[in-house]
Each structure stands twice: as structure tokens, then as C-alpha cells.
Amino acid sequence: MEALIAPIKNEYAAAIIDIILPIQQREFNVSITLQDQPDLLDIEKYYHASGGGFWGAHIDGALVGTIGLIRYSEDSGAIRKMFVKKEFRGKAFGIAQQLLEGLVAYSKENGINHLYLGTVTKLEAALRFYEKNGFVPIAKADLPKSFPLMSADNVFRHLPLK
Template sequence: MKPVILPIENKYENAIAALIINIQQKEFNVPITLKDQPDLFNIQNFYYAGGGGFWGAFVNDELVGTIALVKFDEHSAAIRKMFVKKEFRGKEFSIAQQLLETLIEFCSKNGINDLYLGTVSILEAALRFYEKNHFVRVEKESLPKDFPLMTPDNVFCHLSLKK
């Protein structure tokens, strides 16, 4: 059962919101609401219009994972909304890996040399995943000035895509 990774837009906003809020609130008790994430209901303008993107992983037409990219300067972007439904995590499906590779391929084709992300320290498996993919932890103070901060984030990572 190989997942299909596709660019997704506003027509999937309810499925996206349900997937993400369920993981954030119910699974990890991250204190964040849909109101705190208006981007989820404005994907076209928030992600695509600035040169970023939003991808979904589908298994049997069900949305089981997401990843998004916010371009915040000419050669830099931030990963957002990287979530995979609990039943579809791990090496067996490799959905997170395929989502990340799709995003990195997009960056390479579009002149994005630096990828950043913010997350919360409770998401230990996510942090291990990023480190396995050569992301390096950085201090909040060393982030680019235009990096789009999210309130709950307390761990930050960087990946240089320059060859």
C-alpha cells in the first residue's frame, strides 16, 4: 500500500484541519487550536502565493499525512504542518520520509537553499526523524529575522541544501 503524495489546496482544508488538530491536541496535548492556525483555511494564499507549497499523503483516498513549506526570503523556507496519522507512522509506510523528500525536491528545483523548522520538545520522535535527515538544531536567536515563528515552538532546526 504505497501512499500517493500530491500537492493539496483549499478543497482539502477540513480533512487537513481534522488530521492536524487531532494529532496536536489529542495525541500530544499541544496547547494550540484551529483559531491559532488560520493558514489551514487559506492554503492557497498562505503557502502557494509566496512560493511555497502544501502536500498531502493519501492511502486509499484518505489523507494520512501533510507537509507544508513557507518561503520567507529568496533562498530560505520553513517546514510547517508535518503530520502523519498515528497508524501510518514508521518505516513500514515511510510516509514522513516521502513527504520530506517531496518538499526537498521542490526546494532544489526552486532555488531554496536553506530549510528551517520549529517544533515542540515533546515531539521527540519528530526531532529524531529530522536529525536522521541531517537537520541540525539551532538556537532561536540564530534564526533568520524573517523566520515565521509559531507560539508553541521551542526547538528549531536547520538544513542546508547547498551542494
């Protein structure tokens, strides 16, 4: 079953929230609310306006995965909101891989040479996924000063694209 990866904007806010919040709160018990994530209510302002983007994975017309890129400097971006519905995870679907590859391709085409991300230690499968894709650990203190930190994040990764 092939997923369609396409840019998405504010009209998908409700569907994006319906994917992300249950995964954060119920599946992984991360104490984060919608109020802690104003970006989910204005995708265009937080992602597209900076020269980044936000993409969705669709299967049979339904949104099943997301990934966002905040361009916070001329050559650097922060990956955010990489989530795939549980029933569509894994190598059989390859959705996370397709989402990440699309974001990396966009970054290279648009002069972004460094990708950074923050996550939480309990998302072990995500950390293994990023490691397999060439992301290396970076200490919080070594992040670029303009990197947009999220309060819940306690693990950080860097992917140089050059």
C-alpha cells in the same frame, strides 16, 4: 502500501484540520487551537502564494499525512504542518520520509537553499526523524529575522541544501 504524494489546496482544508488538530491537541497535549493556525483555513494564501507548497499523502484516496513549505525569502523556507495519522507512521509506510523528500526536491528545484523548522520538545520522534535527515539544531536567536515563528515552538532545526 504505496502513498500518493501530491500538492493539495484549500479544498482539502477540512481533511487537513481533521488530521492535524487531534494530533496536536489530543495525542501530544499541545495547547493550540484552530484560531491559532489561520494557515490551515487558507492553504493557498499561506503556502502556495509565497512560492512554497503544501502536500498531502493519500492512501486509497484518503488523506493520511501533510507537509507544508512557506517560502519566506528568496532562498529560504519554513517547514510546517508535518503530520501523519498515527496508524500510518513508521518505516513500514515511510510516509513522513516521502513527504519530506518531496518537499526537499521541490525546494532544490526552486532555488531554496535553506530549510528551517520549529517544533516542540515533546515531539521526540519528530526530532529524531529530522536529525536522521540532516537537520541540525539552531538557537531561536540564530534564526533568520524573517523566519515565521509559531508561538508554541521551542525547538528549531536547519537543513542547508547546498
